[in-house]
Amino acid sequence: MPSNKILYLTKAGVIAALYAVVTIAFAPMSYGPVQVRISEALTVLPFLVPEAVPGLFLGCALANFFGEFGLLDVVFGSVSTLIAAFLSSRMKTMVLASIPPVVINMLVVGGYLSVITKMPFLYAALYIGIGQAVSCMALGIPLTMLLSKHFPKERREKE
Numbered sequence: 430m431p432s433n434k435i436l437y438l439t440k441a442g443v444i445a446a447l448y449a450v451v452t453i454a455f456a457p458m459s460y461g462p463v464q465v466r467i468s469e470a471l472t473v474l475p476f477l478v479p480e481a482v483p484g485l486f487l488g489c490a491l492a493n494f495f496g497e498f499g500l501l502d503v504v505f506g507s508v509s510t511l512i513a514a515f516l517s518s519r520m521k522t523m524v525l526a527s528i529p530p531v532v533i534n535m536l537v538v539g540g541y542l543s544v545i546t547k548m549p550f551l552y553a554a555l556y557i558g559i560g561q562a563v564s565c566m567a568l569g570i571p572l573t574m575l576l577s578k579h580f581p582k583e584r585r586e587k588e
Contacts, residue, residue: 440480448488460496462542463556469564473573475518476526486511509537531561
């Protein structure tokens with residue numbers, strides 16, 4: 430296996446582990462219909478590093494095994510994170526990169542949590558969306574700005 434593939438897998442693995450550990454460490458705040466996942470600050474990272482896309486997917490899947498909503502959360506929560514991470518990796522600015530995780534999780538996670546908890550969809554989506562906005566925008570953008578100093582200039586703003 431070439432060293433660049435090993436480096437790619439290593440970075441993805443570190444991001445996955447970090448996401449899972451931070452999510453689990455901040456439980457119960459990380460789970461439920463009203464949640465703020467501090468680990469979701471990492472969902473802006475695909476803007477800088479492509480390794481974050483599979484890393485976030487795997488980290489979310491691992492973390493959701495420890496939640497109370499079972500396989501439904503593991504599958505749909507992880508897939509929504511994968512889609513959001515992919516979209517974030519295609520954005521032209523950090524601010525734009527913070528939007529897909531908020532919107533996708535608000536709709537997908539809010540949707541299945543409203544069914545599981547019998548909460549009206551609007552409330553579940555708003556609670557998830559607000560928690561995501563705090564994590565992705567208030568924490569994720571500053572974190573990504575700080576980390577961007579360590580990446581090549583062409584990965585910073587894709588304009």
